[in-house]
Structure formats: structure tokens, C-alpha cells
Amino acid sequence: xxxxxxxxxxxxxxxxxQAITKALDGISLDVEKGEFVAIMGASGSGKSTLLNVIATIxxxxxxxxxxxxxxxxxxxxxxxxxxxxxxLGFIFQDYNLLDTLTVEENIILPLNLARVPKDKxxxxxxxxxxxxxVEDKLKQFxxxxxxxxxxxxxxxxxxxxSPSLVLADEPTGALDSKNSKLLMGTFNMMNADLGAxxxxxxxxxxxxxxxxxxxxxxxxxIWSELVRGNKSRQDMYAEIISVTxxxxxxxxxR
Amino acid sequence: MFAKLAFRNVKRQLGxxxxxxxxxxxxxxxxxxxxxxxxxxELLARAxxxxxxxxxxxxxxxxxxxxxxxxxxxATSFMLKLRKRExxxxxxxxxTRANIMSVFLLESLLLCAVSLVTGILLGLGFYQGLMAxxxxxxxxxxxxxxxxxxxxxxxxxxxxxxxxxxxxxxxVFLKRVSIYNLLHGAKKTEKAVRHxxxxxxxxxxxxxxxIVSIVVFGDxxxxxxxxxxNGRLSRVVISLATLGGCVIVFHIGLSRGVIGLLMxxxxxxxxxxxxxxxxxxxxxxxxxxxLIGLLAFLIxxxxxxxxxxxxxxxxxxxxxxxxxxxxxxSMGRSxxxxxxxxxxxxxxxxxxxxxxxxxxxxxxxDGSRYVHEFTDKTDSGYWFYYDVYIEESAFNSVY
Numbered sequence: 001x002x003x004x005x006x007x008x009x010x011x012x013x014x015x016x017x018q019a020i021t022k023a024l025d026g027i028s029l030d031v032e033k034g035e036f037v038a039i040m041g042a043s044g045s046g047k048s049t050l051l052n053v054i055a056t057i058x059x060x061x062x063x064x065x066x067x068x069x070x071x072x073x074x075x076x077x078x079x080x081x082x083x084x085x086x087x088l089g090f091i092f093q094d095y096n097l098l099d100t101l102t103v104e105e106n107i108i109l110p111l112n113l114a115r116v117p118k119d120k121x122x123x124x125x126x127x128x129x130x131x132x133x134v135e136d137k138l139k140q141f142x143x144x145x146x147x148x149x150x151x152x153x154x155x156x157x158x159x160x161x162s163p164s165l166v167l168a169d170e171p172t173g174a175l176d177s178k179n180s181k182l183l184m185g186t187f188n189m190m191n192a193d194l195g196a197x198x199x200x201x202x203x204x205x206x207x208x209x210x211x212x213x214x215x216x217x218x219x220x221x222i223w224s225e226l227v228r229g230n231k232s233r234q235d236m237y238a239e240i241i242s243v244t245x246x247x248x249x250x251x252x253x254r
Numbered sequence: 255m256f257a258k259l260a261f262r263n264v265k266r267q268l269g270x271x272x273x274x275x276x277x278x279x280x281x282x283x284x285x286x287x288x289x290x291x292x293x294x295x296e297l298l299a300r301a302x303x304x305x306x307x308x309x310x311x312x313x314x315x316x317x318x319x320x321x322x323x324x325x326x327x328x329a330t331s332f333m334l335k336l337r338k339r340e341x342x343x344x345x346x347x348x349x350t351r352a353n354i355m356s357v358f359l360l361e362s363l364l365l366c367a368v369s370l371v372t373g374i375l376l377g378l379g380f381y382q383g384l385m386a387x388x389x390x391x392x393x394x395x396x397x398x399x400x401x402x403x404x405x406x407x408x409x410x411x412x413x414x415x416x417x418x419x420x421x422x423x424x425x426v427f428l429k430r431v432s433i434y435n436l437l438h439g440a441k442k443t444e445k446a447v448r449h450x451x452x453x454x455x456x457x458x459x460x461x462x463x464x465i466v467s468i469v470v471f472g473d474x475x476x477x478x479x480x481x482x483x484n485g486r487l488s489r490v491v492i493s494l495a496t497l498g499g500c501v502i503v504f505h506i507g508l509s510r511g512v513i514g515l516l517m518x519x520x521x522x523x524x525x526x527x528x529x530x531x532x533x534x535x536x537x538x539x540x541x542x543x544x545l546i547g548l549l550a551f552l553i554x555x556x557x558x559x560x561x562x563x564x565x566x567x568x569x570x571x572x573x574x575x576x577x578x579x580x581x582x583x584s585m586g587r588s589x590x591x592x593x594x595x596x597x598x599x600x601x602x603x604x605x606x607x608x609x610x611x612x613x614x615x616x617x618x619x620d621g622s623r624y625v626h627e628f629t630d631k632t633d634s635g636y637w638f639y640y641d642v643y644i645e646e647s648a649f650n651s652v653y
Contacts, residue, residue, distance in 0.1 A: 057433035085348020096343040100262040
């Protein structure tokens with residue numbers, strides 16, 4: 001196993017003057033290639049901030065983040081754009097598909113930006129669309145799809161460049177429980193069959209139980225960690241509930 | 255690909271763009287109409303005070319340009335803010351800020367070009383209407399005014415200059431804003447109005463300022479129009495500047511203060527659907543208060559500018575009538591210039607205007623300068639060295 005992501009002693013402050021918030025308090029963690037890691041914690045624990053700084057959409061106050069051997073805290077704006085395009089895949093809570101483009105155009109946009117030849121683009125599109133079950137939705141616009149279909153299209157867009165790391169911010173936040181389970185099945189397939197390394201932020205214990213490792217954050221620090229190993233999903237779920245109870249009975253966990 | 259994206263975006267955002275398209279088109283139409291009048295040679299040849307008229311029209315064009323710049327700038331910033339999330343998504347997909355700027359620039363260019371074409375088409379009609387009004391004011395016959403290429407070029411040049419300026423402002427925003435703010439900025443609600451009582455007091459003070467500056471301006475302008483006196487010009491400028499400042503402060507203060515006070519009144523706030531209505535109003539007014547102030551300023555000065563240019567024309571004509579009551583006047587210093595005979599003078603006068611009647615009268619002087627000391631020409635080195643008199647009967651026959 002080799003490390004895809006190394007987060008070293010990262011601190012993040014928000015605000016200014018007398019209203020300074022310490023969102024991340026010297027966090028360090030590693031993610032191995034092929035892992036499916038979930039980050040859980042109460043509101044305000046810093047989990048979304050952690051994802052944002054790893055995603056390069058927010059800056060760290062101190063510390064280093066090394067992704068695929070490259071320290072992203074030292075990169076220029078232009079280098080970060082290429083980095084996001086080639087190394088990262090994003091799946092957001094509210095999909096963030098572009099309404100003006102069809103599903104197909106949304107999925108292949110990262111390839112167009114990387115100037116991938118049309119033949120290769122077509123082959124990659126066909127492959128990922130079949131695997132994520134959106135092959136019959138390609139000519140439609142995002143507003144014509146259901147929430148679950150949109151999130152699968154979003155996952156296809158995140159995976160088409162075969163990124164080193166897929167970042168998912170509350171991917172099931174806008175879905176009902178049935179579609180949440182279907183999407184998590186898709187995430188497991190992405191991880192097991194397509195070899196995607198996934199880092200996911202979630203409130204939901206059921207969603208977290210699909211991950212191979214769960215990190216619990218409290219007050220900007222890693223408070224606990226669960227590794228699934230050979231445990232069943234139900235056992236993992238029970239352990240997550242137990243840890244969240246110990247964390248302070250997080251009312252947000254469903 | 256970026257062109258396709260820009261075109262699709264404009265198509266999809268048509269509803270949002272429509273109100274700005276209409277506003278920009280109308281202001282461009284007005285600008286084109288005024289610019290065409292500036293270069294209407296036939297009208298200017300007939301105008302009595304060509305330079306004054308041209309200056310007034312150029313001033314109006316400048317005011318309209320400022321309005322277009324403001325509308326276009328506001329439209330661009332509104333669209334940028336409305337689409338923060340979309341631009342944030344572009345950046346997460348690996349687009350560079352330069353890529354996004356080119357997409358947005360293409361979209362704005364498309365909007366600008368379409369508005370320009372529509373505006374000029376509308377302006378063709380506006381121009382004929384404006385010419386009808388101007389020629390009516392100037393007592394000149396009007397049938398159909400010829401269009402001027404210079405006016406068209408000036409309009410296109412101004413609109414594109416304004417477009418370049420507003421694009422530069424957007425570029426600065428897109429270069430500086432963080433992806434986090436783009437993705438999450440849309441969720442931020444408006445800030446609560448602080449110190450509504452202070453804002454209300456400011457609005458009241460500004461209202462007093464408006465009244466005082468209007469009184470001072472009216473007084474100073476009356477003297478200025480009646481009698482050119484540079485000492486009063488500074489009062490006109492200062493009162494206008496005060497008026498401008500007070501108009502802005504009054505509108506900002508009123509929109510922030512009044513709604514803040516209403517929100518503090520719990521009895522009123524909690525009645526029926528008032529809380530919803532007041533919160534909506536509060537949001538709109540607090541975010542748009544500066545815009546309201548600036549728009550009030552622009553509208554006030556468009557009205558002041560238009561009125562001042564017509565008043566100036568009337569004032570100039572009144573001064574001309576008073577100082578030069580005759581169709582043809584000739585003045586000379588008899589002791590330094592060659593004397594001419596009455597017949598020669600009559601020949602010169604008849605070149606400019608036909609002579610219907612000739613009245614001879616005698617001018618007397620006793621060599622004193624008593625009356626002269628009471629005239630406003632006392633210190634101007636005027637040609638009247640001595641008090642002069644004519645007989646009453648001669649005066650009656652002349653007038």
C-alpha cells in the first residue's frame with residue numbers, strides 16, 4: 001500500500017479581530033491508495049473544513065498537505081487548477097452539475113479541459129456511463145433527472161479522469177434513504193472495482209458504515225478512528241453509533 | 255468549447271439577463287440619440303449659441319455614459335454574484351480563472367453587442383423625437399434629421415469603453431475571490447442593519463442639506479444667469495456638490511434607517527405576515543441602499559443638467575437682448591478709429607439688415623460722469639467716458 005494523501009499538522013483559523021475560530025487544530029492523517037475513508041463528527045467539528053483544504057478550495061493557516069507526492073500548500077493558482085483537473089474528483093451534496101450542459105457534456109467537461117482526443121473521450125464516457133448506470137441519460141439536461149441519477153452523473157464526472165482521490169462532501173445529503181443506499185452501493189463499486197480512493201464527509205452513520213475506515217472529528221481534532229476490516233456493515237454501523245454516543249450523543253447523526 | 259458554453263449560458267440565463275438587456279438597450283438608444291444631435295451640422299449651423307448647445311449635449315452624453323457604465327457594471331456584478339456557485343464548480347473541475355474570465359467575457363460581449371444593436375435601432379427613432387423637441391425649443395423648422403456616422407461611432411466607442419471597464423472590474427473580482435467563497439457565498443444572508451437611529455438622523459440631516467443646497471443653488475444660479483459673476487460660480491459648484499452628496503446620503507440613510515426601525519418594532523413585526531414582508535424589504539433595501547443612493551444621484555443630476563442647459567440658453571438670450579437690443583450695432587472709439595459718415599454707416603447696416611426707417615437725433619453731454627458711476631460698467635473700461643443724454647421725443651421715436 002502506498003500513501004496517496006498525507007495531512008501533516010494542519011491548522012485552520014477563520015475570521016479576524018476578536019472573532020477567531022480554530023476550525024482545524026493540528027490535524028494529521030494519511031490515506032492509502034484504494035482506501036474508502038469517511039470523516040464524521042458533529043456540526044462545527046471541522047470535517048467540511050478538512051475536506052475543503054484537501055480539495056484546495058480553501059487555504060490552510062499552517063501545516064502541509066501532500067497529495068500524490070506533491071505539497072499542494074506550495075502550489076501556484078495555475079498549478080492548482082491543473083492539479084484539481086488531473087488528480088481530484090469532486091462529488092458535492094447538491095451535485096453541482098452545470099445546468100447549461102447535458103449530462104454527457106457535464107461528464108466529459110474535465111476531459112475537454114485536459115484536451116483529451118475525442119476518440120479516447122468517447123471510449124471513457126461510454127465505459128463510465130455504463131458502470132454508473134447513466135448511459136440512457138446522457139442526452140438529457142440535469143434538471144430532467146432525479147436526485148439519485150444526478151448524483152450518479154456527478155460521480156461519473158468525478159471518476160472519468162481516473163483521479164488519485166475522489167472527495168465527496170455529504171454526497172447523500174440531498175437524497176432519500178433508498179437513493180442513499182443505492183449511491184453507497186455505487187461508491188463501494190467505485191472503490192472495489194474501479195480502484196478509486198475516496199474521502200467522504202458525512203453526518204449519516206448508515207452512509208459512514210460503507211467506508212473501510214471512519215475518522216471522528218471533534219473541535220478540529222481527530223478524536224477516534226474505526227477500521228472496518230472483516231466486520232459486516234451492520235457491525236460497523238453499530239460501532240459508529242457507539243462512538244458517536246461517546247462523542248457526546250451527536251444529535252445530527254441519523 | 256468556451257464559446258459554446260458562453261452561448262448556452264446566455265440562452266439559459268435569458269430571464270436574468272432580460273431586465274439588464276432592456277435597461278442597457280434603452281440607455282444606449284438615448285445615448286445614440288443625443289450623440290447624433292451633437293453632430294447634427296444643419297441644426298448646429300442654425301443654433302444661436304452653438305458652443306453652449308454642444309457643451310450641454312456633451313454633458314448630457316457624459317451623464318448618460320455614467321448611467322450606462324453603472325447599469326452595465328451593476329448587471330455584471332449581479333450576474334457574477336448570482337452565478338458564484340457555477341463559477342466555483344468550473345474551478346473545481348480544473349478550469350483556470352483565465353478560462354472562466356473568457357467564458358464570462360464572451361457572455362457579456364454577447365449581451366453588450368445585442369443591446370448595442372437593439373439600442374441603436376431604438377435610438378434611430380429616439381433621435382427623430384429628440385430633434386423635434388430641440389428644434390422646437392430653438393424655433394427651427396424640422397422635418398427629418400439626417401443620421402450621423404460620427405454619432406454612431408461615438409456611441410459604439412463609448413459603449414465598448416464602458417464594457418471594457420466593467421469587464422476589468424469582473425476580472426479583478428474573479429482573480430481575487432476564493433473557490434470556497436464562490437461555492438458557499440450564495441448561502442450568506444444580508445448583514446443586519448446596525449444603528450438604524452443613526453441612519454435615520456443622517457437621512458434627516460441630509461434632507462435639510464438638500465433643502466439648503468437647493469435654496470443656495472437657486473439663489474446663486476439666478477444671479478449667475480442674470481449677470482455673469484465669477485464670484486457666484488463657486489457657490490453654484492459647492493451647492494451642487496452638497497446636493498449630490500446629500501441625495502446619496504439621504505437615500506442610503508432612509509433605506510437603512512427606516513427599515514431598521516421597523517424591524518425593531520416588535521408589535522408591528524409580529525403582526526400577520528409582516529415579519530416576512532419586512533425581512534424581504536430589509537434584505538432588498540440593505541443590499542441595494544448604495545445602488546438606490548447612486549441611482550437617485552444620477553436621476554437628480556440628469557434632471558438638473560437638462561434643466562440647467564435650457565435655463566442657460568434662456569439666460570444667454572436674455573443677456574443678449576439686454577446688452578444688444580438692436581439688430582445691428584456698431585461700436586467704435588471716435589478718437590482712435592477713423593470716423594465714418596452717416597451714409598457709410600447706413601450702407602454697412604443695410605448689408606446685415608434692411609433699413610425700414612431712419613431717425614436722426616442729437617446726443618448731448620455736459621462732460622460729467624455722475625450717472626456713469628451708478629452703472630455696472632463703472633470699472634469695466636467701457637466706452638462711455640461721460641454721461642450722455644438724448645431728448646425724450648427722440649427716445650420715443652427710436653423705441
